[in-house]
Amino acid sequence: MEITMENPKKKDVVLDSIVDTSLKKTPKIETKNIKVWYEEFNAIKGISMSIKPNTVTAFIGPSGCGKSTFLRLFNRMNDYVDGFSLEGKIKINGQNIYKKNVNVEELRKEVGMVFQKPNPFPKSIFDNVAYGLKIQGIKDKQLINDRVISSLKQVGLWEEVKDDLKKSGLALSGGQQQRLCIARTLAVEPSIILMDEPTSALDPISTAKIEELIFQLKQKYTIVIVTHNMQQASRISDYTAFFYLGELIEFNKTKNIFTNPEKKQTENYITGRFG
Amino acid sequence: MRKIKELIIEKTLMTSALITIAVTLGIILVLSIEAIQFFSEVSIFDFLTDTQWTPLFTEKHFGILPLLSGTLLTSFIAISVALPIGLTISIYLSEYAPKAFRKAVKPLLELLASIPTVVYGFFALVVVTPFLQGFFPDLAGFNSLSAGIVMGIMIIPYISSISEDALHAVPASLREASYGMGATKLQTAFKVIVPAASSGIIVSIILAISRAIGETMIVAIAAGQQPRLTLDPTVPVETITAYIVQVSLGDVQHGSLEYRTIFAAGITLFTFTFLLNTLSYRIRKKYQEKYE
Numbered sequence: 001m002e003i004t005m006e007n008p009k010k011k012d013v014v015l016d017s018i019v020d021t022s023l024k025k026t027p028k029i030e031t032k033n034i035k036v037w038y039e040e041f042n043a044i045k046g047i048s049m050s051i052k053p054n055t056v057t058a059f060i061g062p063s064g065c066g067k068s069t070f071l072r073l074f075n076r077m078n079d080y081v082d083g084f085s086l087e088g089k090i091k092i093n094g095q096n097i098y099k100k101n102v103n104v105e106e107l108r109k110e111v112g113m114v115f116q117k118p119n120p121f122p123k124s125i126f127d128n129v130a131y132g133l134k135i136q137g138i139k140d141k142q143l144i145n146d147r148v149i150s151s152l153k154q155v156g157l158w159e160e161v162k163d164d165l166k167k168s169g170l171a172l173s174g175g176q177q178q179r180l181c182i183a184r185t186l187a188v189e190p191s192i193i194l195m196d197e198p199t200s201a202l203d204p205i206s207t208a209k210i211e212e213l214i215f216q217l218k219q220k221y222t223i224v225i226v227t228h229n230m231q232q233a234s235r236i237s238d239y240t241a242f243f244y245l246g247e248l249i250e251f252n253k254t255k256n257i258f259t260n261p262e263k264k265q266t267e268n269y270i271t272g273r274f275g
Numbered sequence: 276m277r278k279i280k281e282l283i284i285e286k287t288l289m290t291s292a293l294i295t296i297a298v299t300l301g302i303i304l305v306l307s308i309e310a311i312q313f314f315s316e317v318s319i320f321d322f323l324t325d326t327q328w329t330p331l332f333t334e335k336h337f338g339i340l341p342l343l344s345g346t347l348l349t350s351f352i353a354i355s356v357a358l359p360i361g362l363t364i365s366i367y368l369s370e371y372a373p374k375a376f377r378k379a380v381k382p383l384l385e386l387l388a389s390i391p392t393v394v395y396g397f398f399a400l401v402v403v404t405p406f407l408q409g410f411f412p413d414l415a416g417f418n419s420l421s422a423g424i425v426m427g428i429m430i431i432p433y434i435s436s437i438s439e440d441a442l443h444a445v446p447a448s449l450r451e452a453s454y455g456m457g458a459t460k461l462q463t464a465f466k467v468i469v470p471a472a473s474s475g476i477i478v479s480i481i482l483a484i485s486r487a488i489g490e491t492m493i494v495a496i497a498a499g500q501q502p503r504l505t506l507d508p509t510v511p512v513e514t515i516t517a518y519i520v521q522v523s524l525g526d527v528q529h530g531s532l533e534y535r536t537i538f539a540a541g542i543t544l545f546t547f548t549f550l551l552n553t554l555s556y557r558i559r560k561k562y563q564e565k566y567e
């Protein structure tokens with residue numbers, strides 16, 4: 001384990017070249033026969049899938065098919081929904097996250113989330129990024145400072161905002177706000193980032209920047225992204241999962257899904273014949 | 276035909292608006308004329324600096340400070356009671372309570388504000404004061420403590436209800452963002468939701484203060500009628516409003532200087548509530564801009 005931490009690249013390369021069931025291939029997220037209900041409505045109808053570390057996985061499918069519902073299971077965000085109930089097992093890093101004694105706050109530090117509409121806090125840019133650290137009770141100014149700067153640098157926002165960190169996060173443009181939200185998530189150092197249509201409210205240039213960012217983040221994080229944009233899915237993801245009416249129709253390497261889908265429904269959807 | 280109908284409705288609405296404005300202006304006008312006459316006989320300086328208020332005695336003093344201190348003291352006690360309770364209730368209702376509970380409790384709380392204040396006044400006098408005397412034997416029969424506490428209970432809904440509206444209006448996306456970063460409910464409430472709703476909360480506090488300052492019956496019944504410049508909550512005091520009631524109900528000659536004191540007192544009260552209401556209006560406007 002320690003070796004991996006010190007020199008991940010080298011170890012990965014070594015493992016990759018030796019066996020396929022290497023450390024890198026053990027699933028980061030694993031679900032077994034997941035079913036979700038909202039009151040009587042069966043929103044997810046038995047989905048099993050496993051997501052590998054340091055990959056980008058895209059969830060696609062027509063509106064209302066359950067992409068958001070499924071994604072929000074991974075950080076237990078559905079817990080707040082009235083009438084929500086769940087059956088099945090979800091493991092993250094090998095741990096069942098719906099077990100009784102699980103600390104939900106700890107889980108969410110490990111599994112960050114970026115939302116559809118940029119939602120910075122009505123606080124300064126600095127305080128937005130520092131928020132996650134402050135609520136953990138971290139007082140070390142130097143550490144907070146460093147983490148804020150490095151997070152803003154990672155999302156490419158540093159040069160744009162370094163002179164007005166005291167300005168309200170709400171004063172930024174939509175695209176900048178979304179990058180601020182990503183920086184805020186990165187600052188807590190999660191290992192998984194969930195993104196629910198993170199670019200659907202943004203202009204093409206901001207979208208391109210975020211796609212570029214996702215591509216880079218893959219080095220360090222496991223990313224699951226919901227998108228309605230087929231080009232986006234094919235550009236940035238390694239794996240694509242196609243959902244339809246609460247079921248996982250097809251889950252495969254993105255290349256295969258887009259060039260050679262196994263199911264007719266998948267093909268119809270990605271070629272725009274329905275949905 | 277339809278046009279005439281619309282015209283009639285429009286004129287009626289306009290007339291009602293004009294009547295309201297006219298009445299308000301009329302009140303201010305009468306208040307000012309009587310007050311000006313008062314101040315032609317008593318200097319404003321004495322009015323603002325004299326520490327005694329004895330217009331009905333042979334040795335007359337016209338210092339508003341004792342009445343003002345009575346008003347501010349009872350209001351301060353009321354806010355000290357209403358603020359923590361009202362805020363706690365609003366945060367609980369908005370962030371913790373199940374939807375159904377919130378829906379049921381909010382109107383019930385608002386009932387508190389619709390109990391006739393004379394009932395509160397007697398409650399303060401015959402229940403709260405004797406109860407408190409069990410702990411503080413020196414407590415006078417009339418005192419600002421009981422009046423203030425009971426007035427505080429009365430204004431709880433001003434704070435809880437308006438603050439709750441403000442908290443509830445904070446976009447759900449901010450809650451999600453905070454929870455999503457591993458914040459607890461408590462952290463989210465105090466570090467994100469309350470600051471985001473702060474202007475609405477401040478407005479609720481100002482309105483509650485304004486209501487407390489203008490409250491008459493409770494203080495007239497339970498706080499006594501002895502103008503006294505003091506911060507001691509255990510002794511009888513008199514508020515501006517209670518004084519106005521006292522003179523209005525008494526047998527003071529209309530048009531006399533004694534009679535005009537109530538207008539001088541009234542305009543002082545009006546100035547305070549007017550400033551507070553203007554302040555809350557300003558804050559509310561700024562707050563609307565922020566969310567638009």
Ligand SMILES: Nc1ncnc2c1ncn2[C@@H]1O[C@H](COP(=O)(O)OP(=O)(O)OP(=O)(O)O)[C@@H](O)[C@H]1O
Pocket residue numbers: 038041043061062063064065066067068069070081082
């Ligand atoms: N809070 C809720 N209460 C009841 N039903 C819900 C709730 N949230 C979602 N649903 C239902 O569950 C189904 C799946 O919703 P979900 O939001 O996961 O779809 P989605 O694939 O993300 O759609 P979109 O692409 O429009 O975002 C839908 O039929 C929706 O109506």
Ligand SMILES: [Mg+2]
Pocket residue numbers: 067068069196226
């Ligand atoms: Mg969705």
